[in-house]
Amino acid sequence: MDLEKFKVHGEPLIYGAMISIALATIGIIVGLTVFKKWGYLWREWLTTVDHKRIGVMYILAALLMLFRGGIDAIMMRLQTAAPDMKFLDAQHYNEVFTTHGLIMILFMAMPFIIGLMNVIIPLQIGARDVAFPRLNAVSFWLFFFGAMLLNISFVIGGSPDAGWSAYFPLASIEFSPTVGNNYYSLALQISGIGTLITGINFIVTILKMRAPGMKLMKMPMFTWSVLITNIIIVFAFPVLTVALALMMFDRLFGSQFFTMANGGMDMLWANLFWVWGHPEVYIVVLPAFGIYSEIIATFSKKNLYGYTSMVFSMLIISLLSFLVWAHHFYTMGQGVMVNSFFSITTMAIAVPTGVKIFNWLFTLRKGRITFTTPMLYTLAFIPIFTIGGVTGVMLAMASADYQYHNTMFLVAHFHYVLIPGAVFAVIAGFHYWFPKVFGFRLNERLGKHAFWWIIISFNVTFFPLFLLGLMGMTRRMYTYSEETGFGPLNMLSFAGALGLAIGFVILVYNIYWSTRYEPRDTTGDPWDARTLEWATNSPIPAYNFAVVPKVQTRDALWSAKQDNIPLFTEEITKIHMPSNTGKPFILGVVFFFFGFFLVFSMWIPAIVAGVGIILVMAAMSFDRDHGFYIPAKEVIATEKKLRGETV
Amino acid sequence: MNKKGPLYALFLSLVLLLPGCSSLTVLNPKGPAARTLSDTIILSILVMLGVLAVVYILYIWVLVKYRAKKSNEGYVPPHEEGNVWLEATWIAIPILIVAFLSVVTVKTTSAVENVAADYKDQKPLVIYASSSNWKWHFSYPEEGIETVNYVNIPVHRAVEFRLYSFGTITSFWVPQLGGQKYAMSDMITTLHLSADTVGSFIGKNANFSGKGFAHMEFEALSMTDKDYQDWIKEVKETASPLTEDEFKGLLAMEHVGRKTYTSTHLSFSPPPGDHGDHMSNDGKDTDIDNGNTDHQEHKDIHPSPEPSSETEFDGEPHPEVDQPLPSSPVEEHTHHSD
Amino acid sequence: MKIDASKPLEYATEENSNKIFGFWVFLGAEIPLFATLFTVYLVMVDRFASGPSGKEIFEIGPVLIETFLLLSSSFTIGLAIHAMRHGYKKAMMVFMGITLLMGLAFIGIEITEFFTYVHEGATLQTSGFLSSLFVLLGTHGAHVSFGFLWGSVIMYQIWRQGINPATANKAFIFSLFWHFLDVVWIFIFSFVYLKGLM
Numbered sequence A: 001m002d003l004e005k006f007k008v009h010g011e012p013l014i015y016g017a018m019i020s021i022a023l024a025t026i027g028i029i030v031g032l033t034v035f036k037k038w039g040y041l042w043r044e045w046l047t048t049v050d051h052k053r054i055g056v057m058y059i060l061a062a063l064l065m066l067f068r069g070g071i072d073a074i075m076m077r078l079q080t081a082a083p084d085m086k087f088l089d090a091q092h093y094n095e096v097f098t099t100h101g102l103i104m105i106l107f108m109a110m111p112f113i114i115g116l117m118n119v120i121i122p123l124q125i126g127a128r129d130v131a132f133p134r135l136n137a138v139s140f141w142l143f144f145f146g147a148m149l150l151n152i153s154f155v156i157g158g159s160p161d162a163g164w165s166a167y168f169p170l171a172s173i174e175f176s177p178t179v180g181n182n183y184y185s186l187a188l189q190i191s192g193i194g195t196l197i198t199g200i201n202f203i204v205t206i207l208k209m210r211a212p213g214m215k216l217m218k219m220p221m222f223t224w225s226v227l228i229t230n231i232i233i234v235f236a237f238p239v240l241t242v243a244l245a246l247m248m249f250d251r252l253f254g255s256q257f258f259t260m261a262n263g264g265m266d267m268l269w270a271n272l273f274w275v276w277g278h279p280e281v282y283i284v285v286l287p288a289f290g291i292y293s294e295i296i297a298t299f300s301k302k303n304l305y306g307y308t309s310m311v312f313s314m315l316i317i318s319l320l321s322f323l324v325w326a327h328h329f330y331t332m333g334q335g336v337m338v339n340s341f342f343s344i345t346t347m348a349i350a351v352p353t354g355v356k357i358f359n360w361l362f363t364l365r366k367g368r369i370t371f372t373t374p375m376l377y378t379l380a381f382i383p384i385f386t387i388g389g390v391t392g393v394m395l396a397m398a399s400a401d402y403q404y405h406n407t408m409f410l411v412a413h414f415h416y417v418l419i420p421g422a423v424f425a426v427i428a429g430f431h432y433w434f435p436k437v438f439g440f441r442l443n444e445r446l447g448k449h450a451f452w453w454i455i456i457s458f459n460v461t462f463f464p465l466f467l468l469g470l471m472g473m474t475r476r477m478y479t480y481s482e483e484t485g486f487g488p489l490n491m492l493s494f495a496g497a498l499g500l501a502i503g504f505v506i507l508v509y510n511i512y513w514s515t516r517y518e519p520r521d522t523t524g525d526p527w528d529a530r531t532l533e534w535a536t537n538s539p540i541p542a543y544n545f546a547v548v549p550k551v552q553t554r555d556a557l558w559s560a561k562q563d564n565i566p567l568f569t570e571e572i573t574k575i576h577m578p579s580n581t582g583k584p585f586i587l588g589v590v591f592f593f594f595g596f597f598l599v600f601s602m603w604i605p606a607i608v609a610g611v612g613i614i615l616v617m618a619a620m621s622f623d624r625d626h627g628f629y630i631p632a633k634e635v636i637a638t639e640k641k642l643r644g645e646t647v
Numbered sequence B: 001m002n003k004k005g006p007l008y009a010l011f012l013s014l015v016l017l018l019p020g021c022s023s024l025t026v027l028n029p030k031g032p033a034a035r036t037l038s039d040t041i042i043l044s045i046l047v048m049l050g051v052l053a054v055v056y057i058l059y060i061w062v063l064v065k066y067r068a069k070k071s072n073e074g075y076v077p078p079h080e081e082g083n084v085w086l087e088a089t090w091i092a093i094p095i096l097i098v099a100f101l102s103v104v105t106v107k108t109t110s111a112v113e114n115v116a117a118d119y120k121d122q123k124p125l126v127i128y129a130s131s132s133n134w135k136w137h138f139s140y141p142e143e144g145i146e147t148v149n150y151v152n153i154p155v156h157r158a159v160e161f162r163l164y165s166f167g168t169i170t171s172f173w174v175p176q177l178g179g180q181k182y183a184m185s186d187m188i189t190t191l192h193l194s195a196d197t198v199g200s201f202i203g204k205n206a207n208f209s210g211k212g213f214a215h216m217e218f219e220a221l222s223m224t225d226k227d228y229q230d231w232i233k234e235v236k237e238t239a240s241p242l243t244e245d246e247f248k249g250l251l252a253m254e255h256v257g258r259k260t261y262t263s264t265h266l267s268f269s270p271p272p273g274d275h276g277d278h279m280s281n282d283g284k285d286t287d288i289d290n291g292n293t294d295h296q297e298h299k300d301i302h303p304s305p306e307p308s309s310e311t312e313f314d315g316e317p318h319p320e321v322d323q324p325l326p327s328s329p330v331e332e333h334t335h336h337s338d
Numbered sequence C: 001m002k003i004d005a006s007k008p009l010e011y012a013t014e015e016n017s018n019k020i021f022g023f024w025v026f027l028g029a030e031i032p033l034f035a036t037l038f039t040v041y042l043v044m045v046d047r048f049a050s051g052p053s054g055k056e057i058f059e060i061g062p063v064l065i066e067t068f069l070l071l072s073s074s075f076t077i078g079l080a081i082h083a084m085r086h087g088y089k090k091a092m093m094v095f096m097g098i099t100l101l102m103g104l105a106f107i108g109i110e111i112t113e114f115f116t117y118v119h120e121g122a123t124l125q126t127s128g129f130l131s132s133l134f135v136l137l138g139t140h141g142a143h144v145s146f147g148f149l150w151g152s153v154i155m156y157q158i159w160r161q162g163i164n165p166a167t168a169n170k171a172f173i174f175s176l177f178w179h180f181l182d183v184v185w186i187f188i189f190s191f192v193y194l195k196g197l198m
Helices: A012-035 A039-047 A051-080 A090-123 A133-152 A180-208 A219-255 A266-299 A307-323 A325-332 A333-346 A350-364 A375-398 A400-405 A408-438 A443-468 A488-516 A556-563 A583-599 A603-622 A632-642 B004-016 B032-066 B082-112 B225-238 B245-251 B330-337 C013-046 C060-085 C088-121 C130-160 C164-197
Strands: A575-577 A628-630 B125-132 B133-138 B145-149 B150-154 B160-164 B171-174 B180-185 B191-192 B199-206 B217-223 B257-259
Touching: A012 A039, A012 A090, A039 A051, A051 A090, A051 A133, A051 A408, A051 A488, A090 A133, A090 A180, A090 A219, A090 A266, A090 A350, A133 A180, A180 A219, A180 A583, A180 B082, A180 C013, A219 A307, A219 C013, A219 C130, A266 A307, A266 A325, A266 A375, A266 A408, A266 C013, A307 A333, A325 A333, A325 B180, A333 A350, A333 A375, A333 A400, A333 B082, A350 A375, A350 A603, A350 B032, A350 B082, A375 A400, A375 A408, A375 A443, A400 A408, A400 A575, A400 B032, A400 B082, A408 A443, A408 A556, A408 C013, A443 A488, A583 A603, A583 B180, A603 C013, A603 C130, A632 B082, B032 B082, B125 B150, B125 B171, B133 B150, B145 B150, B145 B225, B150 B225, B160 B171, B160 B180, B180 B191, B217 B225, C013 C130, C013 C164, C060 C088, C060 C164, C088 C130, C130 C164
Parallel strands: B125 B160, B150 B217
Antiparallel strands: A575 A628, B125 B133, B133 B145, B145 B257, B160 B191, B171 B180, B171 B199, B199 B217
């Protein structure tokens, strides 16, 4: 076998990455062995089917990926900070911005949101778990190993380098001969299957497993947003599945879908990609709207204003999200009529989004607003996201887009949408729900420090890009000359990026600090919140609720607290729980090798791994797991202990 | 809320920069198409500043008035379901704004997709601009001249660029003359530009196309009619013809400097079909007809291609260039959107 | 596990009814999957470059047999579920066995068909049209093949464990899958073969 193709050459950067990956792996293995944690890791985490633990693993993976993607971002900003920089060469710059996009969207924003979904949704609807706990573990491990497959590309064989949108013919074997785009098609495919399964799982969970009395129009707004998001996932991800499969066939088996000869059509890829790609934006943004709705209601001590119009605006956004994909390539020459149609559908999205902004503002009105860390992120979201939104309307105008397209203006716009619209939301949700999962809050002082660093640096980083775009700087340029005059604003942007990095370091330090020093919460409801997840103890017991709650109003916990409506009326009885299983993890590993062998066209091992996948699935079918029961006595004891009472 | 401080400073600086700031290339137009777009952009920025102002004023007001403070301790916020009239207001007004901007969009899009109004009566000068690796080829079929990495045009003249690519998708963009458009391997796209003043403008590929992308620039020079004629005369006297071998060599190179020839590659390597006059590789007529926007909406009514009044280079079969079957994804858009 | 005796066995527990609903959602995701493949095929159908067109390679004979096999198997899986509801294990096994055998025969004919195409020089690499044809038919065929394996595992479980809420649930979900493949085939038959032969 030719070992040459596995190697990535040159750059001290790559060797640095290889060494750090190797060191980290050795460190983890040694650490686990020294502290005798292998059994703990396997029993409590790798085999878990508990939605809370799976959620925590999603969020951990997302944080890791945030740092990987963040380092990519800093490298890009450094390389373009001044004219004619020599930090990265063109090839590595191309790999870095491609993986930055892929990782931030698919392996950071998505899993962070899916992680919060996993932790919170069953609690918010008063359920003991998701509908299919084992499939949930399968989802996670497919996502995780898909992400790992993409990440190893940097040191084994080379990363994808044709942009996260991987337009053909650039991404074809002719113009991108390295294995990078093979990794693209397989890593995304594997984690995409995981996401699709998540979508199905949560639709069933939300539609079939709500606590008695919780009608659809009594669901918390986060639950609504997640339901709509998962419906988008179920309809959008199959398109990606097909697109990636066709890409794989073109690159590995010489088919002629997107080629330049023999009847291939390069623009077909752009269409398929964006038919998935645009709804994907709403997959990460809609749950954020849900998170913000919860936080605004909690910290202004008011119910959400215009609940019904909030729900309908999300439904309309989800529908429109499938009708706007061609606005990503107005410049393809499809003529005035087509461009006008897509301009109008795109601008129409501003209407339901505006409805949401005003409803939030009117929720705040007449409230009593407290500025906690999660609330600060939420409040920062409104003005910043509005800038993202209005520039979105500007970009939606096909004619004007002929001047914005492919420029830094576009880059500034989507960072102004996605960072407040997804990243601030998951950070806010992270601070907000952290005490629910771990039983103590993150330190407010450190949290606010991090907040100011992040908010100010964000604007310093990305606002200059609007101006650079209008100055004619195109995106994805690895360098530029002095005469262009792009230098000073890029330097400013680089300074902002460093500030963002400091903010995120403080954020992580806060987790460490708070774990050691923050006082423990025994109420289960430290924010005086409104929805069901705060009705159980923190940290959440394995069975979520000792007794299934009975819901009568929208803000179930709030009205229980205000009007003394009892939520839990039944006796504590024994609780049925699903047992752990290692098969989802094994399935993930086998998928990883299947993908890896296909990337390098190693057919025999790939076939073996493919058979392995079928065998693991068959073994899962033969599992006769009836779960186990937690006796009522044990439940009562756990409840007392969590409330800080002596048993 | 002091956190909006830097935000406002930045925004204010943008507003101050807008009028007459020559470094914002896009807002410093030198031709009718670019001017239309610049006006559209400034109009939309003004409308959007209005929207931002409404949101920001409301935002600051609620935060100042309803923040938790000593004086409102013990205040219990009321339960509010919503208000039909208020909600109707913030649905109706955005719809009006979007409707207004839609009208502007349709008008300006159709303005820049056609020959500019002032130049309607001219017969446009046709220039084929094609990209290969990281360079641009400009062919002047009427003059029989070909240049690489620079293009000279007469001032005050309607110019019709016909774009295509010998490889990856690129995007032809001269920001001060007008918007960009993709150049693709299996169909021609058309871009109408004109210059109002004599001058040199930066042109570039705006669409990421691989390793050499950052250096894929060219100069667009607009010159007086006399200078233009002189330039043509000079080229005819000093340059040599472009042979097929020479052209193949050019295509294979990653970057080259400026080049000038006294014949075009169009004769031995014709461009792909226009939107309107595609021929399939086996020589049979196919019913693909999707370039002209008028046809898209009535595809079933007259499915056969309309004869086009084109130069001699259009619509010829082109067996030697590895061109795929001509068609475009455009008609699929219309299918989906119907 | 609470068993609700008023409902058919496959719906008897909450978990069972969730699984069936979940599978419907999954079929909901299969629709955009095949819709995308059909769209790709319809875009590519005239782009056969120097290769053969559909008219030149399609043969109606084997396609009619495939159609007959798949439609009949959809009927027999219905009979199997009917037998299952009445608790007739043996009848159920027989009908399910017939279903799977017909599925196997279908796959056999499809593979022969593919070999014939390749023999005639119509391969995946020949043209955009053939790439999309092979991938569309192949995806459906892969579904049928997976169904064959899956159905066999379920039959084995029913043979060992008898008809109980768990196995009945699996068999019922399998029948949904099988019917769905039938529907997809009807679209393939009309939009690929009939349209291509016309």
